[in-house]
Amino acid sequence: MKLGISELETAPIALGCMRMSDLTKQEATNVIDASFEAGINLFDHADIYGAGTSEEIFASALDESSVKREDILLQSKCGIRHGYFDFSKTHIISSVDAILQRLQTDYLDSLLLHRPDALMEPEEVAEAFRELKESGKVRYFGVSNHHPQQIELLKQYVEEDLIINQLQFSLMHTPLIDAGLNVNMQNKESIVRDSGLLAYSQLHNMTVQAWSPFQFGMIEGVFIDHPDFPEVNAALQEAAEKYGVSKSAIAIAWILRHPANIQAIIGSMNTERIQSITQALSIRLTREEWYGLYRAAGNNVP
Structure with missing residues (x-):
């Protein structure tokens, strides 16, 4: 798949690196290698993950890895500070400089504005x-947790295409x-809580x-194997047995089945689990299976 209208080619699953701050360099190297071997080439960071430590460990691990910088996409996010948000020009630029230093790279493939700043001045x-x-420091741009009107406001001033919107979405968060x-x-x-974000994303070719x-x-x-959700886990297990994969792979396949060009950001730092989850790439759920899982998650279909 491509990210938005960009030329960036990636898999429908990416690795979120928030928990990488808890790993040793060798453990992080193993995670990078296992992810790339499983087909993942986009690694998602943010300047607040481990207060920057996640990016530092990733860079150190990548240096030891068999994976080369030019073979992957590096993404990071900025804008969250201690107790407030900051989309000022000074903060964005200084954040990117610090991110590049921690990641030991000359450029980011994509930079996202992390959460909406109520005091944003789009200029x-x-x-x-x-x-x-x-300056060549960032190739493409996007946002995270933004609704359509906020994106439209930015687009009135920003010349660069906004190709991504990162949003919470799962079988149990719909x-x-x-x-x-x-x-x-x-x-x-x-009740419309997001101003129609999925339709907006499809209309504007935002990933x-x-x-x-x-x-x-x-x-x-x-929610996987959680005792409070027996019905959805039973449905996941049934599908997992049918396709010969894990329940986690089915949960990701459910997300990827939606036609809105969705990329799932997984956050596991367990190499076996990463390999298990990426089995989702070989699955396309039927409509009956997709809606069946949606109902099993406690939703009604009118």
Whole structure:
């Protein structure tokens, strides 16, 4: 798949590196090698992951890895500070310089604005993006956790294409699709909470990157094998047995089945689990299976 309208080729699964700060250099090297061998070539970072330590360990591990910088895509995010958000030109540019130093690279393939800044001045963002693009420090840009109007506001000033929106989405966290299945109804599922983000993303060819694809609630825990969710786990197990893969692979295959050009960001630092999850790349669920899993997750189909 390609990220948005860019020329960046990637797999439908990427590795989120938030937990890499907990690894030794050798462990991180093993994770990079196992991920690349399984078909993953995009590694997602943020300047707040491990207070920058995740990026430092990744760079050190990549240096020991058989994987070369030119064979992968490096993505990072900025804008979250201690207790507030900051999309000022000064902060964006200084953040990128620090990210590049920690990652020991000359450029990022993609930079995302991490969470909306209520005090954002889009003119400043545009200036920062222009400088970063012209200097060769960032190839492409995007956002994370932004709704369509915020993206449209940015696009009025930013000359560069916004190719990505990173959003929480999983089988047990489905606000992105609930309202679209309950149009003109009076139940709570019909409430539009995101201004139609998935349809907007498809209309504007923005890649949705699904973060926390195994979480329920607001990252309250993993639903796979969780005793509070017997029905969805039974449905996952049935599909897993049919396709000869893990339940985690089915949960990712459910995300990838949606036609909105979604890329799942997995966060495992376990090499065997990474290999197990990427089995999803060989699966295409039927409509009956997709809706069956959606219902098993506690949702009604009107």
